[in-house]
Amino acid sequence: MSDQISERRQQFDHPLIAVPSHDELTEQLFVRDLKLYVMGEIEPVQARIAAAEQRGARATGGNDGAGALRARMAQHESFGTWLSLKRESQRQLWSSVAASVERQADQLEQLADIAAPLGSVRTDPGFVPPDYIQRGDIHLMPGGNAHDDGSILQGAVMDRGGAVYMLGRNGGMLNDLRGQTAMAHVLTRFPDLAPRRILDMGCGIGTSTVPAATCFPDAEVHGIDVGASMLRYAHARAEHLGAAVHFSQQSAERTDFADGSFDLVFSCVMFHETSQAASMAIIAESRRLLRPGGVAVHLEVPLLHDNQDAWVELSGELEAQYNNEPNWHGALTADYRSLFEAAGFNAVETGYQATSPAARQGPFRFGPESEGVFRSWFVASGVA
Ligand SMILES: C[S@@+](CC[C@H](N)C(=O)[O-])C[C@H]1O[C@@H](n2cnc3c(N)ncnc32)[C@H](O)[C@@H]1O
CATH class of the missing domain: 3.40.50.150 (Vaccinia Virus protein VP39)
Structure with a gap:
């Protein structure tokens, strides 16, 4: 086992997770903070605007359903900004993680090569994922949950990205x-x-x-x-x-x-x-x-x-x-x-x-x- 791998084993709860370099970590922390800002600062403002719009609709006898609310929210510039940031921060999350995983692909594959496994894994090359999995990349993770190139890398992206x-x-x-x-x-x-x-x-x-x-x-x-x-x-x-x-x-x-x-x-x-x-x-x-x-x-x-x-x-x-x-x-x-x-x-x-x-x-x-x-x-x- 290389020194790098044994160092990784000592440092982390779970040694297979992709470990970012200084710059990669900085980027991942930026994305995390951006997501916190979008969820913690911008979203509550949207909730307040929505509440005011709903009160207004009720006062004037207008439609206060979700479709009508969406049309009214769309007139506020900040609503579009919020949605763009919501999507973009999620997209950035995966790109910041994927680059880091790819850089250490060989090392991760080496770690995943288990000599005397306690359990097992059985994959099926003829497996056809359900439509709802294939239709879009869930959580915007590029390639989606069923993406497979024969490696462990999509799993590694999901692990670090999930954290x-x-x-x-x-x-x-x-x-x-x-x-x-x-x-x-x-x-x-x-x-x-x-x-x-x-x-x-x-x-x-x-x-x-x-x-x-x-x-x-x-x-x-x-x-x-x-x-x-x-x-x-x-x-x-x-x-x-x-x-x-x-x-x-x-x-x-x-x-x-x-x-x-x-x-x-x-x-x-x-x-x-x-x-x-x-x-x-x-x-x-x-x-x-x-x-x-x-x-x-x-x-x-x-x-x-x-x-x-x-x-x-x-x-x-x-x-x-x-x-x-x-x-x-x-x-x-x-x-x-x-x-x-x-x-x-x-x-x-x-x-x-x-x-x-x-x-x-x-x-x-x-x-x-x-x-x-x-x-x-x-x-x-x-x-x-
Ligand atoms: C949000 S993840 C949760 C993973 C894990 N259970 C956890 O709590 O961390 C949902 C998982 O369900 C899987 N999934 C969705 N539809 C499925 C199906 N029909 N059969 C098996 N797994 C499915 C997805 O691929 C994904 O890995």
Whole structure:
């Protein structure tokens, strides 16, 4: 092992993540701060303008729906500026990360070459990604989630980009608060469940999967996703973190696992990247894969809304359009209780699970009220 690699191993929580040079880090921090400025300074001003526009519309008996609000907002120059900056800062994020990843491509490939793996990775050269994945580059990541050139590099871009994208609020470089929180939900609602086989659907680069392996070290853990590069990277990343996980390239809508072959099936923030039809198919597939008494836990962003507020509605539309989130609206307005029950689940609950940095340490708090973004996550769970 070269000195550079062993130094990297000592310096970082997770040694596979691309490490920026001084200049690359400066650029990434600039993008992070630009995103914070756009979200923290410009967006609240837009919310105030929207509130004034809505009051005006109501006072004059005008249409106060999201479409009409958008037309009125478009007359404010700052609205266009906000949207341009929102998109441009996201585009810059990926370009600042991609250049850094490409520079260290050889070193990362070397690190990903695992001599005696605990887990495995299975990719499928004939796999056809679903339409909603192919139609646009989700989150504007160039090439999208399913991009594959036979390397681990798309996964490496997603890993470093994810840490910058989440502004360090999702578990730092491990980016794993969602997975930890999903497992904390299992321990909160189903403390007696001792899963022997666990499946993480839409595992990406395994940030949600490794917490399952850590929380339930005796279980056989599987992760599936649509992108081969992400999965190769996920496998190497899990190995560096000492987790035995079996990754495979499959759509969560229909997998090749046998009926009743899992005790726990879960996902983290996958539905908003699919479609409404796919979400229904994925919930049905979760049910098929669970043995009687097995548990499904599906976690989403804690921003569910009921279309009562035109600004909330419009913000969702803009997020979908300017950050390529194909099913943002569908995922945030779905009636998960009905979808779970229609798929044959019992004891269905929906609510908000308090964010956990380490599942076994809790907090074990699940209730009907959101504690806020990054403080809790929306979760729907049920028993097969
Ligand atoms: C926002 S990422 C979340 C990754 C990971 N679960 C986490 O919490 O960090 C959503 C993932 O779902 C995957 N995905 C979307 N549709 C899918 C499908 N039909 N089957 C499997 N994975 C899918 C995407 O490729 C992406 O990696």
